[in-house]
Amino acid sequence: xTADLKMTRAARRILDTASELFYRRGxxxxxxxLIASEAGVTKKTIYDRFGSKDNLIMAYLRERDDRWRALVxxxxxxxxxxxxxxxxxxxxxxxxxxxxxxxxxxxxxxRAELSAPGHPSRALAADQKxxxxxxxxxxxxxxxxxHARGKAVELLLLHEGALxxxxxxxxxxxxxxxxxxxxxxxx
Amino acid sequence: xTADLKMTRAARRILDTASELFYRRGxxxxxxxLIASEAGVTKKTIYDRFGSKDNLIMAYLRERDDRWRALVxxxxxxxxxxxxxxxxxxxxxxxxxxxxxxxxxxxxxxRAELSAPGHPSRALAADQKxxxxxxxxxxxxxxxxxHARGKAVELLLLHEGALxxxxxxxxxxxxxxxxxxxxxxxx
DNA sequence: CATTAGCCATACCGGTCGGTATACTTCAAG
DNA sequence: CTTGAAGTATACCGACCGGTATGGCTAATG
Numbered sequence: 297x298t299a300d301l302k303m304t305r306a307a308r309r310i311l312d313t314a315s316e317l318f319y320r321r322g323x324x325x326x327x328x329x330l331i332a333s334e335a336g337v338t339k340k341t342i343y344d345r346f347g348s349k350d351n352l353i354m355a356y357l358r359e360r361d362d363r364w365r366a367l368v369x370x371x372x373x374x375x376x377x378x379x380x381x382x383x384x385x386x387x388x389x390x391x392x393x394x395x396x397x398x399x400x401x402x403x404x405x406x407r408a409e410l411s412a413p414g415h416p417s418r419a420l421a422a423d424q425k426x427x428x429x430x431x432x433x434x435x436x437x438x439x440x441x442x443h444a445r446g447k448a449v450e451l452l453l454l455h456e457g458a459l460x461x462x463x464x465x466x467x468x469x470x471x472x473x474x475x476x477x478x479x480x481x482x483x
Numbered sequence: 484x485t486a487d488l489k490m491t492r493a494a495r496r497i498l499d500t501a502s503e504l505f506y507r508r509g510x511x512x513x514x515x516x517l518i519a520s521e522a523g524v525t526k527k528t529i530y531d532r533f534g535s536k537d538n539l540i541m542a543y544l545r546e547r548d549d550r551w552r553a554l555v556x557x558x559x560x561x562x563x564x565x566x567x568x569x570x571x572x573x574x575x576x577x578x579x580x581x582x583x584x585x586x587x588x589x590x591x592x593x594r595a596e597l598s599a600p601g602h603p604s605r606a607l608a609a610d611q612k613x614x615x616x617x618x619x620x621x622x623x624x625x626x627x628x629x630h631a632r633g634k635a636v637e638l639l640l641l642h643e644g645a646l647x648x649x650x651x652x653x654x655x656x657x658x659x660x661x662x663x664x665x666x667x668x669x670x
Numbered sequence: 671c672a673t674t675a676g677c678c679a680t681a682c683c684g685g686t687c688g689g690t691a692t693a694c695t696t697c698a699a700g
Numbered sequence: 701c702t703t704g705a706a707g708t709a710t711a712c713c714g715a716c717c718g719g720t721a722t723g724g725c726t727a728a729t730g
Contacts, residue, residue, distance in 0.1 A: 300705065304705095304707090305706095306706075306707070315581060320598070321598040321630065322511075322595060322596055322597075322598045323596060324509075324511040324596065325511065325596075327686075327687060327688080328687080328688060328689080329686085329687085329692080337544070337707085337708090338707070338709070338710090339688095339689080339690095339710055340690085340691090340707085340708080340709090341706080341707060341708080343631065343688095343689070343690080344705095344706075344707085345706095348689080349687095349688065349689090359566070400591070400594070400595070403593070403651060404587070404595070404647055404651050405595035406595075407650070407651050408509060408587070408591070408593075408595040408596060409509055409511065409512075409586070409590035409595060409596055410509075411507070411508040411509045411512060421651050421652075422651065422652060422653045425648060425652030425654070426653070429654065446660060446663070447516060449656065449657065449660040450641070450660055450661075450664045452644065452648060452654065453640065453641050453644030453645050453648060453651065453657060453660065453661055453664075454637070454640050454641065454644060455644070456643075456644045456647055456648055456652070457639070457640030457641060457642070457643045457644030457645075457647075458640050458644075460591055460643055460644075460647060461612060461639060461640060461643055463594070464590060464591050464594050464608050464609065464612060465608075465609060465612030465613065465639065465643070466609045466612070466613070466614070467612070467616065467636060467639065469636065470636065470640060471641065473633055473636040473637055474637075474640055476633070476638045477640075480688090491675090491676065491677090492676095493676075493677065513717080514716075514717065514718080515717085515718060516716085516717085516718090523694080524678085525677070525678050525680095525693065526718095526719080526720095527677080527678080527679090527720085527721090528676080528677055528678075530718095530719070530720080531675095531676075531677080535719080536717095536718065536719090594706080598693095
């Protein structure tokens with residue numbers, strides 16, 4: 297399924313540039329020509345490496361997803377126990393936002409732009425959210441907390457709600473409040 | 484600021500058609516020509532009534548926002564007391580989704596597509612979320628619940644998280660779980 | 671009864687879109 | 701020493717974008 301791209305130096309630069317532009321300005325309004333000029337690369341090089349804009353979009357979403365999951369796992373691993381790990385996920389959210397994710401969730405945004413029903417980004421987005429949901433449920437179960445699945449959904453809603461409302465709703469303490477609510481759920 | 488549009492029969496049809504298309508397929512990929520042909524109208528009529536695509540977009544967002552706020556207020560008014568009213572907001576969310584809002588929040592989606600920093604849709608989106616936040620805070624205060632503002636943020640996160648995760652995350656019980664969490668918050 | 675607002679039909683505008691074609695250079699590896 | 705992959709530069713393609721122009725028809729209104 298996933299075309300294994302050879303990550304040449306130019307390809308790396310292209311993906312970095314595209315990722316930044318896609319996240320900041322949106323996918324549709326960012327043209328291939330713009331990416332090329334911003335990356336200091338010819339349009340042909342983009343198509344030699346990635347084949348199509350859609351492939352580039354998917355590479356952007358996949359890589360961003362990988363980076364985010366790794367960040368979450370790092371925060372979970374650093375927590376002393378399962379209860380603390382649940383809260384730590386919200387610390388990772390604060391870090392994620394501080395490190396540039398101030399325009400909401402890339403998956404949610406992509407979903408809004410790529411409306412074609414069969415677009416592969418839909419499956420990736422659903423997979424990411426289901427992954428976090430399962431991660432929450434596992435941690436709650438490991439902590440011996442009852443109704444793990446139901447509370448996991450609550451945590452997911454708080455997490456995603458905080459990410460989007462910090463931007464769209466301009467609620468500056470959204471992440472803090474979400475973390476506090478999470479702390480109460482695992483208490 | 485808001486151009487008072489004369490809602491002729493054609494204008495009504497245009498706005499209805501555009502609203503449906505914008506919400507289902509997204510704003511950018513839906514062209515003015517498509518709206519015209521789907522509404523059985525000439526492109527010129529669209530520009531005679533609305534002036535620009537941007538004005539049409541704003542009319543779409545504003546009207547949708549009005550409908551939604553009215554729905555929420557109706558549910559609040561029907562509740563026996565302030566505590567029940569908070570929960571009733573989540574009932575209105577279930578109704579809203581059942582009546583067609585199965586592609587997340589139009590404001591959040593618009594935010595993802597219209598990245599221009601000064602676009603008026605940003606202000607409208609922020610206003611909508613701040614309105615719901617204030618509505619929650621007022622109800623909590625009226626019910627004599629302490630820490631009204633903090634809990635209001637929690638409710639907002641649950642609400643928005645549920646709306647987006649029911650779609651993107653394919654969490655089918657998102658709204659139910661959010662309502663249950665709300666019930667616990669006001670208990 | 672003339673005027674005008676509302677609408678339709680068609681054609682057009684410059685600009686941008688994703689994607690392709692051709693030809694030349696650079697450089698590392700067999 | 702040659703070959704091939706990676707890259708540059710430029711020009712081009714058809715399609716579509718938001719928006720405009722011209723002109724004619726209809727119906728309600730002063």
